[in-house]
Amino acid sequence: MALDHDTMINPPIESLLDKVDSKFTLVTLAARRARNINSYFNQLGDGLGGMIPPQVSSTARKPLSIGFQEISEKKIVWTEAPEPEPELEIDPEAEAQAAADAAAAESDD
Template identity: 80%
Template sequence: MALDHDTMIDPPIENLLGKVDSKFTLVTLAARRARNINSYFNQLGEGLGHMIPPQVSSTAHKPLSMAFEEIAAEKIIWTEAPEPVEEVVVEEDPDAEAQAAADAAADVTG
């Protein structure tokens, strides 16, 4: 049973984990968004404007903290991962191997 107590992370990790399916997903989602926020602040003076600005007003000046706050405020929504694609197995024609061997032998002999 998890006890409610003060943590170093604001918003608390328990609230953040309720928004995604695993710790790995939380870290990946927050890291990607933090990279976008950092790029936004880096390109501000250039006038490019193709990055999405932070979606929450934050007292934190760190991109990762802003990303966590966006996840907690449900501004960044995680969707289910796509189903893995099944591998397609192509059966080789046994006659093709014999033909390739015969072609290679014909090239060597003459």
């Protein structure tokens, strides 16, 4: 029988991977949040107030650990980005014809 023990990452990586689709997404999300937390602590004395403070009370002092804990407690939720819409190619001749038709319609009024 295997005993549960503390791992190097607390919360455990298994519970973190349940919140996102891949390890890459987990690391990217936590790193972005760690950068935001770092910026928040760096601008505290300036009174700017532009950054969001940590959303969890944590004993960890490292921004990345705080980011992982926020993901674990669902304070940060990953959503899949929508597919970008394909760009439409506009035929220059059709565009010129449409502009000419619009100008003709204005002159008739």
